[in-house]
Amino acid sequence: MSASRRDFIRITSLSAAGLIFGGQYVHSAVKALRQEGIGGSSDPLRTPTYCEVCFWQCAGWVHKNEEGKIKKITGNDDDPNCNGRLCPRGTGGVGMYYDEDRLKTPLIRVTGKDGKQTFKEVSWDEAFDFIAEKLQKIKKEHGPECTALFTHGSGGHYWGDLLKAFGSGNIAAPSYSQCRGPREVAFIATFGDGLNSPEPLDIRDTRCLVLIGSHLGENMHNGQVQEMSDAIDNGASIITVDPRYSTAASKSKFWLPIKPATDIALLLSWIREIINNEWYDKKYVEQYTYGFEELKNYVQPFTPEWAYGITTIKPDQIRETAREMANAAPSVIIHPGRHVTWYGDDTQRLRAVAILNALLGSWGRRGGFYIPDKMGLPAYPHPPFPKPSRTWREAMGGKYKLADLALASGVCDATIPSPELDCNIKGWIVNGTNLIMTLPDQKKTIDAINNLDLLVVVDTMPMEITGYADVVLPECTYLERWDDLRVAQGRNPSIALRMPATEPKYNSKPAYWMAKEVSKRLGLEEYFGWDTFEEKLDWQLKQVGSSLEEMKRLGVKNLPREYGNLFFEEGEDVDFYTNTGKIELYSTAFEAEGFDPFPVYTPHTEPPAGYYHLNYGRAPMHTFSRTANNPNLTDLMDENTVWVNPKVAKEWGIKNGEPVYLQNQDGVVSDFQVKVRVTERIRFDSVYIVHGFGHADKKLSRAYGKGVSDSQLITRVLMDPVMGGTGMRGNFVTFRFEKESEVKS
Numbered sequence: 001m002s003a004s005r006r007d008f009i010r011i012t013s014l015s016a017a018g019l020i021f022g023g024q025y026v027h028s029a030v031k032a033l034r035q036e037g038i039g040g041s042s043d044p045l046r047t048p049t050y051c052e053v054c055f056w057q058c059a060g061w062v063h064k065n066e067e068g069k070i071k072k073i074t075g076n077d078d079d080p081n082c083n084g085r086l087c088p089r090g091t092g093g094v095g096m097y098y099d100e101d102r103l104k105t106p107l108i109r110v111t112g113k114d115g116k117q118t119f120k121e122v123s124w125d126e127a128f129d130f131i132a133e134k135l136q137k138i139k140k141e142h143g144p145e146c147t148a149l150f151t152h153g154s155g156g157h158y159w160g161d162l163l164k165a166f167g168s169g170n171i172a173a174p175s176y177s178q179c180r181g182p183r184e185v186a187f188i189a190t191f192g193d194g195l196n197s198p199e200p201l202d203i204r205d206t207r208c209l210v211l212i213g214s215h216l217g218e219n220m221h222n223g224q225v226q227e228m229s230d231a232i233d234n235g236a237s238i239i240t241v242d243p244r245y246s247t248a249a250s251k252s253k254f255w256l257p258i259k260p261a262t263d264i265a266l267l268l269s270w271i272r273e274i275i276n277n278e279w280y281d282k283k284y285v286e287q288y289t290y291g292f293e294e295l296k297n298y299v300q301p302f303t304p305e306w307a308y309g310i311t312t313i314k315p316d317q318i319r320e321t322a323r324e325m326a327n328a329a330p331s332v333i334i335h336p337g338r339h340v341t342w343y344g345d346d347t348q349r350l351r352a353v354a355i356l357n358a359l360l361g362s363w364g365r366r367g368g369f370y371i372p373d374k375m376g377l378p379a380y381p382h383p384p385f386p387k388p389s390r391t392w393r394e395a396m397g398g399k400y401k402l403a404d405l406a407l408a409s410g411v412c413d414a415t416i417p418s419p420e421l422d423c424n425i426k427g428w429i430v431n432g433t434n435l436i437m438t439l440p441d442q443k444k445t446i447d448a449i450n451n452l453d454l455l456v457v458v459d460t461m462p463m464e465i466t467g468y469a470d471v472v473l474p475e476c477t478y479l480e481r482w483d484d485l486r487v488a489q490g491r492n493p494s495i496a497l498r499m500p501a502t503e504p505k506y507n508s509k510p511a512y513w514m515a516k517e518v519s520k521r522l523g524l525e526e527y528f529g530w531d532t533f534e535e536k537l538d539w540q541l542k543q544v545g546s547s548l549e550e551m552k553r554l555g556v557k558n559l560p561r562e563y564g565n566l567f568f569e570e571g572e573d574v575d576f577y578t579n580t581g582k583i584e585l586y587s588t589a590f591e592a593e594g595f596d597p598f599p600v601y602t603p604h605t606e607p608p609a610g611y612y613h614l615n616y617g618r619a620p621m622h623t624f625s626r627t628a629n630n631p632n633l634t635d636l637m638d639e640n641t642v643w644v645n646p647k648v649a650k651e652w653g654i655k656n657g658e659p660v661y662l663q664n665q666d667g668v669v670s671d672f673q674v675k676v677r678v679t680e681r682i683r684f685d686s687v688y689i690v691h692g693f694g695h696a697d698k699k700l701s702r703a704y705g706k707g708v709s710d711s712q713l714i715t716r717v718l719m720d721p722v723m724g725g726t727g728m729r730g731n732f733v734t735f736r737f738e739k740e741s742e743v744k745s
């Protein structure tokens with residue numbers, strides 16, 4: 001690694017800072033929080049919230065005891081996202097509040113006389129003045145569009161408004177280019193609409209659910225897990241395609257242990273089976289789709305025997321599962337997945353998924369995909385945002401035109417000066433995303449950071465990204481703050497309120513307040529025209545016939561649909577938002593951009609001898625890296641293990657429970673050891689770990705050194721040429737028994 005301008009600073013030398021209130025703004029905000037006592041809801045021992053432990057955003061109630069101490073969080077019965085039941089992580093959200101390792105006060109990076117960089121505790125005023133001064137300098141020297149926001153979670157709204165007011169539209173989230181981006185682009189190309197969150201899947205009424213890598217049950221997206229369980233009770237069959245015997249596989253009628261990276265071959269073969277056996281929905285296909293005859297011709301070579309040679313799934317099983325789907329149609333869902341950035345041809349894989357759903361007529365049908373509805377909540381009045389003089393797209397050298405949102409990885413690339421790219425991003429605000437653990441190729445992320453004039457990190461915990469910051473702003477947890485209303489799509493539109501259950505601990509503050517404070521120093525306060533956040537929320541709620549007072553009582557409000565029916569009527573005329581106005585089996589949009597109009601199977605690199613596919617996923621009691629230090633959740637699971645097939649363990653002479661290091665194809669060795677779990681549940685060509693472990697910062701007292709980090713081992717990135725998603729499953733690992741690496745990185 002090149003000498004870094006920013007030394008990584010561990011936030012270790014800091015005391016539990018006292019409250020350093022920095023000025024009148026702080027006092028008025030604190031006063032605002034205190035109005036009506038904290039809570040101010042009708043029941044002082046129960047305040048509404050929606051969960052921030054993951055982005056399903058289940059609505060719930062925070063319960064306190066007589067002393068006002070937070071005791072527990074429960075689900076809100078009226079909430080369609082959770083139906084009154086939180087997942088283990090949501091219940092464990094209390095641990096975020098009580099975590100004694102939390103960030104406690106604002107910090108600024110300073111260089112001492114000895115040249116050593118450290119963090120200095122500063123007042124909020126000092127931190128904001130510093131940020132404003134640096135932003136103004138970037139604006140003057142490079143233009144305001146040379147700033148970017150990386151975000152995941154509620155704080156993104158406020159920093160996003162600040163950035164837009166400042167003159168930049170570079171607002172990016174790893175939850176797009178490292179997650180669902182390819183899926184959105186594929187479904188927009190096919191049906192004219194993306195899926196968003198929660199995905200509009202009518203799982204509870206389905207008769208057949210096909211999971212291709214979606215590991216529901218470990219992926220704890222609450223409503224979907226509940227509906228899958230109801231569907232199974234109602235006799236629905238589950239088909240799981242996964243190289244690993246997942247929890248979902250254990251509930252399935254069919255488990256297809258596919259060879260990794262070959263899913264497109266299976267999907268093409270299924271499409272052929274369904275067409276050639278005339279199992280597709282003829283009326284639906286004729287009325288709604290474009291390019292059927294071309295598709296039929298295109299898929300003829302893809303026999304089950306052809307697919308068997310690639311996927312290792314037997315021809316009979318391919319035929320039988322295709323028939324299973326067809327028997328259930330149109331109440332069938334080939335699940336679009338969520339984290340789909342796997343092998344770089346992900347948009348095309350998701351196109352195949354979309355095509356299969358279209359042939360079976362499940363889009364717009366009961367037991368398939370419903371038509372979601374969402375409330376349009378007016379924004380609090382503010383002047384129009386200026387038009388940025390250039391956007392992130394211009395920095396991409398004409399690539400990724402089909403991406404519908406900014407690419408986090410792209411903005412990162414556009415921060416590193418390069419002859420091919422038009423790069424000049426100089427300032428980042430990072431809110432609620434631990435980019436070091438989240439973006440693949442850590443070295444590149446750090447290179448980008450070293451080219452910045454300003455890195456502001458807004459977080460609750462001393463996560464890896466904070467160690468690279470110029471300014472660290474400690475946000476209070478979701479249990480201690482107001483936030484924008486949750487406006488969720490669903491079968492019916494719904495809104496949910498988050499309010500503080502208690503005062504912020506230490507010297508932490510809500511992000512909305514921070515953004516407003518910075519806006520004042522940049523002369524942009526008219527974009528944050530409200531005095532208190534309650535005033536803003538109440539104004540918005542009154543526009544839609546509710547009020548803050550009502551929402552404090554209800555927590556969640558379900559509204560009637562405004563946007564037509566949940567499903568298509570028989571034979572209904574439907575105009576799809578595609579170029580042809582039809583469901584595009586043949587994608588004219590892809591063709592126009594020079595991409596294959598039909599999905600193409602391309603073989604991927606195989607692991608070298610002695611190496612295994614690095615497969616990763618979720619555990620039910622953790623969310624990414626964000627819960628790794630949570631006292632309640634580490635009680636349930638405090639480290640990951642590496643799943644190894646018994647045959648492989650035998651070859652290496654590795655015993656169950658034995659600690660090993662993992663080394664990837666580029667010679668990167670994991671910082672820590674991980675215990676081996678010998679299990680038949682993983683194929684012999686792969687190993688599996690849960691993402692989010694292997695933290696290297698000692699300040700995370702429970703997470704430090706526990707397990708290994710998949711992020712560290714993902715150095716090979718397979719770029720999706722269609723939309724710039726970063727395929728992360730093309731990495732291979734081998735075992736090492738001592739730390740020293742042969743290849744020094």
Ligand SMILES: Nc1nc2c(c(=O)[nH]1)N[C@H]1C(S)=C(S)[C@@H](COP(=O)(O)OP(=O)(O)OC[C@H]3O[C@@H](n4cnc5c(=O)[nH]c(N)nc54)[C@H](O)[C@@H]3O)O[C@H]1N2
Pocket residue numbers: 052152153155174175176178179180338339431432433434435437438439440458459460461463475476477478511616617623624625626627691710711712714728
């Ligand atoms: N290697 C690897 N990389 C991945 C994935 C993977 O499985 N493996 N998954 C990908 C996927 S699907 C996604 S969606 C992304 C997710 O990526 P991220 O959203 O970046 O997820 P986390 O790594 O959990 O980072 C969350 C950060 O937010 C902080 N945080 C938590 N609560 C709050 C809060 O209330 N306020 C503020 N300001 N900060 C808060 C946490 O302390 C943590 O630093 O990662 C992607 N990247």
Ligand SMILES: Nc1nc2c(c(=O)[nH]1)N[C@H]1C(S)=C(S)[C@@H](COP(=O)(O)OP(=O)(O)OC[C@H]3O[C@@H](n4cnc5c(=O)[nH]c(N)nc54)[C@H](O)[C@@H]3O)O[C@H]1N2
Pocket residue numbers: 054179180212213214215216218219220221241242243244246258259260261262263337338339340615616617618619620621622623624688729
């Ligand atoms: N508990 C918990 N739940 C979560 C999250 C969390 O952090 N914790 N994060 C949420 C988020 S943001 C997302 S995006 C989702 C992600 O969850 P999903 O979208 O369900 O899943 P992925 O991470 O893409 O896939 C993981 C599964 O893919 C399998 N797999 C690996 N390689 C292949 C392959 O080549 N082919 C096939 N068919 N399967 C393969 C793995 O064995 C594993 O079972 O989870 C969400 N739910």
Ligand code: SF4
Pocket residue numbers: 051052053054055056057058082085086087088089090091220221222
């Ligand atoms: S699924 Fe679990 S972690 Fe995610 S929002 Fe709901 S309760 Fe919270």
Ligand SMILES: [Mo]
Pocket residue numbers: 175178179180338339
């Ligand atoms: Mo995700």
